[in-house]
Amino acid sequence: MPDMPMPTMTDRAMRSRRCTQGCDASVLLNATGGSEAEKDAAPNLTLRGFGFIDRIKALLEKECPGVVSCADIVALAARDSVGVIGGPFWSVPTGRRDGTVSIKQEALDQIPAPTMNFTQLLQSFQNKSLNLADLVWLSGAHTIGISQCNSFSERLYNFTGRGGPDDADPSLDPLYAAKLRLKCKTLTDNTTIVEMDPGSFRTFDLSYYRGVLKRRGLFQSDAALITDAASKADILSVINAPPEVFFQVFAGSMVKMGAIEVKTGSEGEIRKHCALVNKH
Known part of the structure; x- marks a missing residue:
């Protein structure tokens, strides 16, 4: 596969999951002073593309130093990476500033x-x-991206606490669970990587939702989407509509998500390097 890191970085970011202090690129910051940063947390360990963002930032700093924030780069790169793999385009409001805490x-x-x-x-x-x-x-962003086994292995081996392959999540399709166990051979496997949307994780499409409806969502949080009547009805309505309908609603939610607690004006800073806070 060619180097296309950004879809992996944005798969869960597109679910509002990265904006801990607002959408301020804090997930890009390295740990400092002995304190671990957001990128060191377990949910972020499968993120890739930090070097890709750094290369974009270096080019922008060369052309227009101190103008484009890392937060805006992430938002724009997320949009463009979705487009590259067949997804929608949307206008990205810019003007975010970068946070200094991670x-x-x-x-x-x-x-x-x-x-x-x-x-x-x-x-x-x-x-x-x-x-x-x-x-x-x-949640449809799970049509792309990967996960480590230990994010879902309890669904395969220890759902009720008894342990073993007979203690699987009953909401998970048994055939899919068996295939996952061939890859994730132990409850504590924290190195093996699994596609979140098998067979289609490089294409932005509706196959994630089709998998969820067949009880083949990788996470319990995926399976949860069809436990609520309104949520399931929304999924069915989009599944039965042209793909453009999903693209439109997804793009609208992306714009909304990208505005969460943004820093503007004199808040934060525009980092010179996305992994480091500016020296003052």
């Missing part, structure tokens, strides 16, 4: 867990001023 614990506290049920998921989105529709449509 704390591992905040990522752990604020990024919705893959084990969440529907009520927990919806509350997490509402905490960021997003609604049910945003939850459903931004």
Whole structure:
């Protein structure tokens, strides 16, 4: 596969999951002073593309130093990476400024867990001023991206606590669970990588939702989408409509998500390097 890191970086970012202190590119910051940063938190360990963002930033700094923030670069790159793999285009409002704080614990506290049920998921989105529709449509970003086995292995081996392959999540299609166990051979596997949308993870399409309806969502949080009547109805309505309908609602939720608690004016800064706070 050619080097296309940004879809992986944006798969869960497109679900509002990265904006712990607002959409201020704090996830790009390296750890400093012995304190771990957001990128060191377990939900972020499969993120790639940091070097890609750095290359974009270096080119922009050469042409127009101190003008384009890392936060805007991430928002624009997310949009363009979706377009490259067949998804929609949307206008990205710019003018964000970069945050100067990145704390591992905040990522752990604020990024919705893959084990969440529907009520927990919806509350997490509402905490960021997003609604049910945003939850459903931004979840569609799972049509791209990857996950480590330990994000879902309890669904395969230890769902009720008894342990073993007979203790699987009953909401997971048994054939899909068997295929996952061939890849994730132990409960504690934290190195093996699995596609979130098997067979289609390089294409932005509706196959994620079709998988969820067949009980083949990778995470419990994916399966949760069809436990709520309104959420399931929304999915069915889009599945039965032309792809352009999903593209339109997804793009609208992306614009809304990209405005979460942004820093503007004199807030934050425009970093010279996306992994480092400016020296003052």
